[in-house]
Amino acid sequence: MTDRPPPQSSRLAVLIPFGIVTLIWGSTWIVIRGQVNTVPLAWSVSYRFLIGGLAMLAYARFRGERIAL
Numbered sequence: 001m002t003d004r005p006p007p008q009s010s011r012l013a014v015l016i017p018f019g020i021v022t023l024i025w026g027s028t029w030i031v032i033r034g035q036v037n038t039v040p041l042a043w044s045v046s047y048r049f050l051i052g053g054l055a056m057l058a059y060a061r062f063r064g065e066r067i068a069l
Contacts (some may be wrong), residue, residue, distance in 0.1 A: 037045045060067050
């Protein structure tokens with residue numbers, strides 16, 4: 001038997017963000033289900049991308065990252 005360290009993927013610094021992303025991504029069906037036949041599909045997608053983009057910009061600004069094209 002070898003005494004190898006555990007893989008990097010088992011560290012909490014990896015598992016916690018993975019769990020958060022999984023919960024958020026997996027729960028989007030709730031929003032999609034609520035918008036079916038209420039809002040046109042293109043608007044539903046646009047709303048979600050707009051909110052996601054604004055959240056990413058806010059996070060980048062919070063971290064002091066430079067945002068340039």
